[in-house]
Amino acid sequence: MDDCIFCEIVKGSVPCSKVYEDEKVLAFDDIHPMAPVHVVIIPKEHIATILDVSEDRMAVMGAMISAGREVARRKGIDQNGFRMVINCNEEGGQVVFHLHMHILGGKKLQDGLG
Numbered sequence: 001m002d003d004c005i006f007c008e009i010v011k012g013s014v015p016c017s018k019v020y021e022d023e024k025v026l027a028f029d030d031i032h033p034m035a036p037v038h039v040v041i042i043p044k045e046h047i048a049t050i051l052d053v054s055e056d057r058m059a060v061m062g063a064m065i066s067a068g069r070e071v072a073r074r075k076g077i078d079q080n081g082f083r084m085v086i087n088c089n090e091e092g093g094q095v096v097f098h099l100h101m102h103i104l105g106g107k108k109l110q111d112g113l114g
């Protein structure tokens with residue numbers, strides 16, 4: 001996908017601080033962290049939003065959740081706790097239109113979801 005920053009990261013033309021990778025997904029540190037640990041997990045395939053995951057591609061959601069658990073373990077936040085967040089479209093706060101899941105932790109996160 002042209003002009004997609006996360007596709008550029010998948011291609012390697014934009015650098016990232018890689019945390020985890022497998023055949024379906026890539027995880028890297030967020031460039032503007034909102035918590036001591038803030039990792040973004042993306043499918044390698046360009047999918048704009050969670051609304052665009054077709055039924056026959058739903059396995060990618062399992063791969064992202066699985067990667068999120070592994071990221072939490074690698075970052076040492078699994079036992080204290082963490083949050084997985086997917087923003088969708090404007091009011092959901094989505095800025096980058098390549099599906100991604102945020103992993104946030106490393107401190108007591110604020111109560112509430114908006």
Ligand code: 5GP
Pocket residue numbers: 005014016017028029030031032033040087093094095096097
């Ligand atoms: P959204 O608001 O779309 O759910 O989150 C997009 C996230 O991607 C933001 O937290 C933002 O800091 C992060 N981000 C945007 N561009 C880059 C980039 O080039 N590199 C990295 N590592 N993170 C990015």
Ligand code: ZN
Pocket residue numbers: 001004005006007008045046047097098
């Ligand atoms: Zn993309």
